[in-house]
Amino acid sequence: xxxxxxxxxxxxxxxxxxxxxxxxxxxxxxxxxxxxxxxxxxxxxxxxxxxxxxxxxxxxxxxxxxxxxxxxxxxxxxxxxxxxxxxxxxxxxxxxxxxxxxxxxxxxxxxxxxxxxxxxxxxxxxxxxxxxxxxxxxxxxxxxxxxxxxxxxxxxxxxxxxxxxxxxxxxxxxxxxxxxxxxxxxxxxxxxxxxxxxxxxxxxxxxxxxxxxxxxxxxxxxxxxxxxxxxxxxxxxxxxxxxxxxxxxxxxxxxxxxxxxxxxxxxxxxxxxxxxxxxxxxxxxxxxxxxxxxxxxxxxxxxxxxxxxxxxxxxxxxxxxxxxxxxxxxxxxxxxxxxxxxxxxxxxxxxxxxxxxxxxxxxxxxxxxxxxxxxxxxxxxxxxxxxxxxxxxxxxxxxxxxxxxxxxxxxxxxxxxxxxxxxxxxxxxxxxxxxxxxxxxxxxxxxxxxxxxxxxxxxxxxxxxxxxxxxxxxxxxxxxxxxxxxxxxxxxxxxxxxxxxxxxxxxxxxxxxxxxxxxxxxxxxxxxxxxxxxxxxxxxxxxxxxxxxxxxxxxxxxxxxxxxxxxxxxxxxxxxxxxxxxxxxxxxxxxxxxxxxxxxxxxxxxxxxxxxxxxxxxxxxxxxxxxxxxxxxxxxxxxxxxxxxxxxxxxxxxxxxxxxxxxxxxxxxxxxxxxxxxxxxxxxxxxxxxxxxxxxxxxxxxxxxxxxxxxxxxxxxxxxxxxxxxxxxxxxxxxxxx
Numbered sequence: 104x105x106x107x108x109x110x111x112x113x114x115x116x117x118x119x120x121x122x123x124x125x126x127x128x129x130x131x132x133x134x135x136x137x138x139x140x141x142x143x144x145x146x147x148x149x150x151x152x153x154x155x156x157x158x159x160x161x162x163x164x165x166x167x168x169x170x171x172x173x174x175x176x177x178x179x180x181x182x183x184x185x186x187x188x189x190x191x192x193x194x195x196x197x198x199x200x201x202x203x204x205x206x207x208x209x210x211x212x213x214x215x216x217x218x219x220x221x222x223x224x225x226x227x228x229x230x231x232x233x234x235x236x237x238x239x240x241x242x243x244x245x246x247x248x249x250x251x252x253x254x255x256x257x258x259x260x261x262x263x264x265x266x267x268x269x270x271x272x273x274x275x276x277x278x279x280x281x282x283x284x285x286x287x288x289x290x291x292x293x294x295x296x297x298x299x300x301x302x303x304x305x306x307x308x309x310x311x312x313x314x315x316x317x318x319x320x321x322x323x324x325x326x327x328x329x330x331x332x333x334x335x336x337x338x339x340x341x342x343x344x345x346x347x348x349x350x351x352x353x354x355x356x357x358x359x360x361x362x363x364x365x366x367x368x369x370x371x372x373x374x375x376x377x378x379x380x381x382x383x384x385x386x387x388x389x390x391x392x393x394x395x396x397x398x399x400x401x402x403x404x405x406x407x408x409x410x411x412x413x414x415x416x417x418x419x420x421x422x423x424x425x426x427x428x429x430x431x432x433x434x435x436x437x438x439x440x441x442x443x444x445x446x447x448x449x450x451x452x453x454x455x456x457x458x459x460x461x462x463x464x465x466x467x468x469x470x471x472x473x474x475x476x477x478x479x480x481x482x483x484x485x486x487x488x489x490x491x492x493x494x495x496x497x498x499x500x501x502x503x504x505x506x507x508x509x510x511x512x513x514x515x516x517x518x519x520x521x522x523x524x525x526x527x528x529x530x531x532x533x534x535x536x537x538x539x540x541x542x543x544x545x546x547x548x549x550x551x552x553x554x555x556x557x558x559x560x561x562x563x564x565x566x567x568x569x570x571x572x573x574x575x576x577x578x579x580x581x582x583x584x585x586x587x588x589x590x591x592x593x594x595x596x597x598x599x600x601x602x603x604x605x606x607x608x609x610x611x612x613x614x615x616x617x618x619x620x621x622x623x624x625x626x627x628x629x630x631x632x633x634x635x636x637x638x639x640x641x642x643x644x645x646x647x648x649x650x651x652x653x654x655x656x657x658x659x660x661x662x663x664x665x666x667x668x669x670x671x672x673x674x675x676x677x678x679x680x681x682x683x684x685x686x687x688x689x690x691x692x693x694x695x696x697x698x699x700x701x702x703x704x705x706x707x708x709x710x711x712x713x714x715x716x717x718x719x720x721x722x723x724x725x726x727x728x729x730x731x732x733x734x735x736x737x738x739x740x741x742x743x744x745x746x747x748x749x750x751x752x753x754x755x756x757x758x759x760x761x762x763x764x765x766x767x768x769x770x771x772x773x774x775x776x777x778x779x780x781x782x783x784x785x786x787x788x789x790x791x792x793x794x795x796x797x798x799x800x801x802x803x804x805x806x807x808x809x810x811x812x813x814x815x816x817x818x819x820x821x822x823x824x825x826x827x828x829x830x831x832x833x834x835x836x837x838x839x840x841x
Contacts, residue, residue: 158177180195180196180199196220196221197220197221204221219246223242224238224242225238238265239263240261240263240264243264247264262288262289266285267282267285282306282307283306283307283308286307287307290307295363309331309334309335310331329354332353333353351379355375355378356372356376356414357372369403369407369409369410370395370396370401370407372408372409373395373407373408373409374396376408380408383408384396386491386492387408387491387492389492390491390492390493391494392405392406392493404436404442404445406429410429410432411425411429411432412428413428424469426485427465427468427481428469429484429485429490430456430465430469430483430484431465431469433453433456434453434456434462434484435453436453437452437453438453439453449523449524451523451524451525452523455522455525456523459520459521460746461481461483463617463620464481464635465483466620467620467626467634468481468635482505482508486504487500487501487504501517502514502516502517504517505517505519509730509731511731512731512734513731513735513739515734515735515738516730516734516739517739518738518739518740518743519734519739519742519743519746520739521740521743531743533741533743533744534740534743534744534747537747537748538747541748541755544755545751545754545755545758548759549758549759549762552759552762555705555763556763556766558690559690559771561690562689562690563772565693586787586788587787587788588786588787588788589786589788589791590785591701591780591784591785591786592780592781592784593784595659596784597781599652599655599656601782602648603649603652606645606648606652607649607760609645610645610646610649611753612628613628613639613641613642613645614642614753615753615754615757616629617638617642618750618754643724643728646720646721646724649717649720649721650721650724650725653714653718653721672700672701672702673707673710674707675707675708675711679704679707680704682697682699682703682704683704686704698796698797699795699796699797700795700798700801701795701798702795703795705767706767709759709764709767712759713759713760716755716756717756719752720749720753723748723749723752724749726742726745727745727746727749730742733745768781773794
C-alpha cells in the first residue's frame with residue numbers, strides 16, 4: 104500500500120519539471136545512485152539522511168520526528184523540480200500540509216494572497232514538536248506588533264500567544280474562558296473574592312485590559328470603575344454616598360486582591376468606612392461593640408458597619424429605615440439565649456423592647472416601611488443606647504429622649520418605660536399586680552362560662568329535647584302564618600346596639616392585631632388598613648365614637664330613671680342572685696328552674712360586664728391618648744399600667760363575646776341560627792312564655808276565669824302584635840323594679 108509520502112514523491116517526479124531545473128533532477132539521480140530503488144520505495148529516514156549529507160544545517164532528527172514519524176521526508180515539502188517562485192512554493196507546501204491535516208482550518212487571519220500559511224508559524228527545521236513547545240510568540244509579533252505589551256515585559260514565564268489564541272480558526276480571537284484559565288495558571292489565588300475559574304466565575308478581561316500600556320485595569324477611579332463591577336452585580340448599584348466623580352466607588356471598599364469573600368471581610372471593609380466616616384468609627388471603637396473591629400481576631404458575634412447600614416443604592420434605606428434595620432439586629436442578638444449567657448446579659452432585653460409600645464410599632468415598620476422619605480416616629484435602641492458608641496445610659500438621658508417627641512410631657516414620662524427587667528414585686532409592682540389580677544380573672548370567668556354552656560346543653564338533653572333535630576328544624580323555612588310577637592326592644596335600643604356592635608367589632612379588628620406584630624394575620628390586617636399609623640388613627644377615632652355612645656346610653660338611662668322614679672330594668676336585684684343559685688341547683692340536682700322577668704340574671708351579668716369593661720376601656724384609652732397630661736399628675740409607671748389594663752381588658756371582652764355572647768344569641772338551641780330580636784325588636788309570644796314567664800304573665804294577666812288573652816298569629820283574621828313600648832316603665836308582678 105502506498106503511503107501519502109510515497110504518493111507525494113511520485114507526484115513530484117511525474118509532474119512537469121521546468122527546463123531550468125533539469126540539472127537538479129540529474130544531480131539528485133546521481134546522488135541516489137543508478138542502482139538505488141525508486142523514491143517511493145525508499146524508507147523515509149533514508150531519504151532524510153541522504154538530503155542531510157548536503158544540508159548539514161538541518162538536523163534530520165528534529166524534522167517533526169515525533170509528529171511525523173515514519174511518514175514525512177524532505178521531498179514531501181521540497182519537490183524535485185519545484186519552482187523557486189515563493190508564492191507557488193508556499194501554495195505547494197500548504198497543499199501538502201492539508202493533505203494530512205484535513206481537520207484544521209486552512210486560513211489564519213486573512214484569505215487569498217495575504218493568507219498566513221502553515222510554515223508562516225510552524226518551522227519544521229527549528230521548532231520542537233508541538234507537544235513539547237508552543238509556537239514562539241515572536242512569529243505572531245511579526246504581524247501583530249506586540250498587541251499585549253503588559254506580558255511582553257515579563258522576562259521569563261510569560262504566556263505564549265497560543266496559550267490563549269487558537270491558530271487554526273478563521274476566528275482567531277481568544278475565548279474568555281480560555282483567557283481566564285491561562286491567567287489563573289500564573290496568577291493563582293490573586294482575587295480570593297473573585298476566583299477566575301469555576302461556574303459563574305467572572306472573567307479576568309472584564310476588569311483587566313491585556314492591551315493596556317501602563318495600567319492593567321480597564322479603567323481606574325471615577326464611575327467607570329464601579330460601572331464595570333455593576334455589569335455583573337446588577338443588584339448592587341455603583342453609587343454610594345452620592346453621584347459624580349466624588350462618589351465612593353466599589354474599589355474604595357472592596358480590595359479584590361486582598362479581601363476574601365465579603366462575608367469573611369466585614370471587619371476590613373468596616374475599617375475602610377472610617378476613611379470617610381471617621382467620627383462614627385471613633386465612636387464605635389469607644390463603645391461596647393468595639394471588639395467587632397479588632398485588628399486581630401475580630402469578634403464576629405458583634406455588629407459592624409455592614410450589620411446596620413446598607414451600602415448599595417438598591418438596598419439604600421432612608422435614615423428611618425436604617426434605624427429600624429439596626430433595631431432589628433439588636434433584637435435578634437439580644438434575644439439569643441446563647442449569646443446572652445455567653446456575655447452575661449439579661450435574656451429578656453429583646454423581648455422587653457418588642458413587647459413595649461414602641462417595640463411593637465418598630466416590628467410593624469421594619470417589616471412594612473410606610474414611608475421612604477420620613478423616618479418613623481418610634482423609639483429605637485439607638486435612641487437610648489447610642490448608634491455607634493453603644494452603652495448603658497442614665498435615666499436623665501432616657502427622659503430627654505422621651506421629651507424629643509412628647510414635648511409637652513414631664514420628665515416623669517420616662518417612667519412609662521419599664522426597662523429590660525420583667526415586672527415583679529420589686530420592679531414595676533403596679534404592672535405586675537395588674538397582670539396577676541387579669542391572669543387570674545380571665546381563666547376563672549371563661550371556665551365558669553364554659554361550664555354554664557355545658558350544663559345548659561346537658562339540661563336540654565335531659566328534658567328529652569333532640570338538640571340536632573331542633574337545630575335542623577329551625578334552619579328550614581316553614582310555610583304558614585308568622586307567630587304572634589311582642590316588642591322586646593324599642594327603636595332607640597336597637598340603634599344603640601347596632602352602634603355598639605359596629606364600634607366594638609372595629610375596635611377589636613384595629614386594636615388586637617397591634618398586640619401581635621409577630622403574627623402574619625395581624626400584619627395582614629394592619630396592612631389592610633394602610634399601615635400601623637393609619638390603623639391607630641382609625642382605632643382612636645372609633646374609640647371616641649364608642650365613648651360617645653357610652654355617654655349617650657348612660658345619660659338616657661339616668662334620665663329615664665329620674666323620670667320614672669325607679670331603677671332601670673337591667674340593674675340586678677336580690678332576686679337575680681337567688682335565681683343564680685337556683686339555676687345552679689337546677690343543673691346539678693334537677694330542681695325547678697326559676698322564673699325570670701324581661702331579662703334573666705345571665706343577661707344582666709353580661710350587660711354589666713360589658714358596661715363596666717367598656718367604661719374601663721374608655722377611661723384607659725383616653726388617658727393613653729394624652730400621656731403627657733397624665734404624667735403631669737401621676738407617675739410615669741401609671742401609663743405603663745394603663746396600657747396593660749387596656750390591652751388585657753380588650754382581650755378579656757373579646758373572649759367573653761366570642762364564647763358567651765355568640766353561644767347565647769347564635770348557637771343556643773332555643774334561638775339557633777340566630778336571635779334576631781335585637782334587630783327586629785320582636786320576640787314570639789311562645790318564646791316569651793317559655794324563657795321569660797314572669798314577663799309573659801305581666802303582659803297577659805289572667806282574667807276572672809283564669810284565662811289569658813294572647814294576640815293571634817300574623818296573617819289570621821283579627822291578628823295583631825302587642826306593642827310594648829312601655830315595658831321599661833312597668834313594674835313586675837311582684838312590685839319590684841324590672
